[in-house]
Amino acid sequence: DRAVRRVCGSFPALKSLALTSDMASAKALVGLRNLTTLTTLTLTLGNDDYDEYNDEVPPLQVTDDVFRALASLVQLRSLSIYDCFSPATKQGMQELGALTGLTFLKIQLSDTVSDDWLGMLRNLISLNSLHLSGPMIHGMAAREWSSLTALTSLELVHGVTNDGARAVGTLTSLTSLDLVWCRALSTVDAVSSLHALRTLDLSW
Numbered sequence: 696d697r698a699v700r701r702v703c704g705s706f707p708a709l710k711s712l713a714l715t716s717d718m719a720s721a722k723a724l725v726g727l728r729n730l731t732t733l734t735t736l737t738l739t740l741g742n743d744d745y746d747e748y749n750d751e752v753p754p755l756q757v758t759d760d761v762f763r764a765l766a767s768l769v770q771l772r773s774l775s776i777y778d779c780f781s782p783a784t785k786q787g788m789q790e791l792g793a794l795t796g797l798t799f800l801k802i803q804l805s806d807t808v809s810d811d812w813l814g815m816l817r818n819l820i821s822l823n824s825l826h827l828s829g830p831m832i833h834g835m836a837a838r839e840w841s842s843l844t845a846l847t848s849l850e851l852v853h854g855v856t857n858d859g860a861r862a863v864g865t866l867t868s869l870t871s872l873d874l875v876w877c878r879a880l881s882t883v884d885a886v887s888s889l890h891a892l893r894t895l896d897l898s899w
Contacts, residue, residue: 699723703730711735721758728764735773736765759787766790773799783808788815795819798845801826806854814839821845828852831879837862844868850896852876860885867891875899 699714703726712733714724727736740757757776762783765774771794781787782805791800792815800822806829813827813836822843831854840846846866850873855863857880863872864886872889873896874880883897 699726703727706730708732713737714739716740721756721761724757724761725764728767731768732770733768734770736768736771737773737775737777739777757781757783757787759784759790762787762790766793768794769796772796775799775801777801777803781805781808783812785809785812785815788812792816792818795821797822799824801850802828804829806830810859811835816840817842819843824848826850826852826873827854830854831856832859832863834858834862837866841865847871849873850875853878855880857882857885864888870894872896 700723702709702712709730709732712730712735714737716739724738738757758781765771774794774797781802788808795818797819798821800819804827808830810831810833813830813832816825816836817839820842823845825843825846825848827850829852832851833856837859843866846868848871849863849866849869851863852873852875855874855877860874860880865888867889868891869889870891871894872886872892875896876899878899
């Protein structure tokens with residue numbers, strides 16, 4: 696926490712910042728709202744070996760309060776939050792959706808995050824690349840994403856159904872689509888309308 700507070704207080708012109716969970720608490724992350732010049736933020740808050748269901752001590756989580764603080768970073772263009780299994784609510788997704796200048800977003804969320812909450816990302820109209828891991832995409836969120844006309848790259852890990860894929864199939868600006876470890880997906884016909892695709896990953 697001390698390191699994060701020092702960063703927030705000592706580098707008012709900072710453009711890029713990367714932090715790991717051993718450097719900060721959720722309370723310290725809220726203090727990032729003071730870094731108003733940030734354009735790139737990378738938070739690595741857990742590790743690849745963490746098991747959401749069996750491990751007793753979870754990694755540091757990004758809560759609604761943290762998303763609220765990040766929403767004040769209006770210059771942010773790239774946001775990556777790794778290994779956090781964030782338990783964000785609808786309010787947290789609304790806060791994230793306020794970062795309308797984002798062009799790149801990569802985030803791992805808890806599978807408790809609702810599909811319709813992810814529709815709140817529809818306001819990120821500058822987004823070129825979106826990478827989501829955790830929640831199941833049933834279709835509602837992807838239909839809301841029709842406003843993301845600048846989106847060319849989409850990665851959905853672990854969670855998309857056939858209905859969700861059909862909604863993804865309407866995002867005709869996509870040139871790269873990764874539907875990785877999506878065991879609920881049984882057909883690729885749903886995305887056959889994406890004629891601009893140059894890269895397609897359906898690996899398990």
